[in-house]
Amino acid sequence: MTSHIAMFSIAAHGHVNPSLEVIRELVTRGHRVTYAIPPVFADKVAETGAEPRLWHSTLPSPDDDPSAWGSTLLDNVEPFLNDAIQALPQLIKAYEGDEPDLVVHDITSYPARVLAHRWGVKAVSLSPNLVAWDGYEEEIAEPMWAEPKKTERGRAYYARFHAWLEENGITEDPDRFGGHPARSIVLIPKALQPNADRVDETVYSFVGACQGDRAAEGDWQRPAGAEKVLLVSLGSAFTKQPAFYRECVAAFGDLPGWHMVLQVGRHVDPAELGPVPSNVEVRDWVPQLAVLRQADAFITHAGAGGSQEGLATGTPMVAVPQAVDQFGNADMLQSLGVARHVPMEEATAGALREAVLGLVGDPEVARRLAEIQKQMAEEGGTRRAADLIEAELVRG
Numbered sequence: 001m002t003s004h005i006a007m008f009s010i011a012a013h014g015h016v017n018p019s020l021e022v023i024r025e026l027v028t029r030g031h032r033v034t035y036a037i038p039p040v041f042a043d044k045v046a047e048t049g050a051e052p053r054l055w056h057s058t059l060p061s062p063d064d065d066p067s068a069w070g071s072t073l074l075d076n077v078e079p080f081l082n083d084a085i086q087a088l089p090q091l092i093k094a095y096e097g098d099e100p101d102l103v104v105h106d107i108t109s110y111p112a113r114v115l116a117h118r119w120g121v122k123a124v125s126l127s128p129n130l131v132a133w134d135g136y137e138e139e140i141a142e143p144m145w146a147e148p149k150k151t152e153r154g155r156a157y158y159a160r161f162h163a164w165l166e167e168n169g170i171t172e173d174p175d176r177f178g179g180h181p182a183r184s185i186v187l188i189p190k191a192l193q194p195n196a197d198r199v200d201e202t203v204y205s206f207v208g209a210c211q212g213d214r215a216a217e218g219d220w221q222r223p224a225g226a227e228k229v230l231l232v233s234l235g236s237a238f239t240k241q242p243a244f245y246r247e248c249v250a251a252f253g254d255l256p257g258w259h260m261v262l263q264v265g266r267h268v269d270p271a272e273l274g275p276v277p278s279n280v281e282v283r284d285w286v287p288q289l290a291v292l293r294q295a296d297a298f299i300t301h302a303g304a305g306g307s308q309e310g311l312a313t314g315t316p317m318v319a320v321p322q323a324v325d326q327f328g329n330a331d332m333l334q335s336l337g338v339a340r341h342v343p344m345e346e347a348t349a350g351a352l353r354e355a356v357l358g359l360v361g362d363p364e365v366a367r368r369l370a371e372i373q374k375q376m377a378e379e380g381g382t383r384r385a386a387d388l389i390e391a392e393l394v395r396g
Helices: 013-028 039-046 073-094 110-119 136-146 152-167 174-179 242-252 288-292 304-312 326-335 349-360 363-377 381-395
Strands: 004-008 032-037 051-054 102-106 123-127 184-186 204-206 228-233 258-263 280-283 297-300 317-319 339-341
Touching (some): 032 039, 039 051, 110 174, 136 174, 242 349, 297 304, 304 326, 326 339
Parallel strands (some): 004 032, 102 123, 317 339
16 A cells, blocks of 8 residues: 655754655655655655655754754754744645645654644654653653743743644644654664653654665775774764864874774864874764774764664763753663763763773673664664554554
């Protein structure tokens, strides 16, 4: 049975990349998939066989300086609501006369759920990071929002969100609308989910990593003579950290037998690092999975994508979180016994070297990683995600 499935996301690597293999699989199975995305990701989406439906976004672009997102909770959430309100008319027009049989959407896409309601079709969320558990509101959300909700700005944000939902026929309050999907496929391993025993698995299905072969990203080869390889990457957004990279060079530059791949992103000039020894490879971008398949250790910001790639490749990690869910991921990885959480302000050359060497030489870390790799392989990945989406089509 072929159907029209419409996927919706924002222009952010950490939200688009996890969905791509699932979309490719649905196309391979004969479904017509449209993917509503800003132009900067159109080519990446088209490579899956899906048809990009372009819309203009007001969110900071993936290559903007992270400071564009501001520093407070309201700074972080207001742009999403503003973007959703201006995107909705564009998306209504883009799908006029071609309404889908099912809506699939990243958790950041508020218009997708509104459109599904308007069209009278089901919506399935794809979560690239942790999901709410029973008690999440009381333990995390309410304390986090207590102060902002008391401010004039916070009240105005909620009132605007509520009014927008209401004018589109949705009576849920903004918190439930944003955080409680009717159905969700979780694109992380269950091992990374806090309080996994309290997650409602009639709503949330963990399918683990959906990585694909990534051949299009390019390959990477371990240099001759490199006994150990270390990858350092703070992902794609929070990369403007020259002082941190200098600590990494101080820690591992000229360390006998080690080769370090140092991804510095697009906001750092390699000249800012000072003299770089020959065993340090400085790049603005790397094919991360290809490097991790050969790496012995990984210094990561602990984003959901990097965390699970480290787990999937059995690579010990030093987590140096920068923002949002990364702090929780860092604690989860440490509690699993496969990583050390080193806060940014403590990430000196000595601390980083001690953490990496301690992990790489520990047989218990290797045992735990092998165990988690096995669990992840059993979660089903891309094929199971596609099966679950198809099951919603049948139920629809």
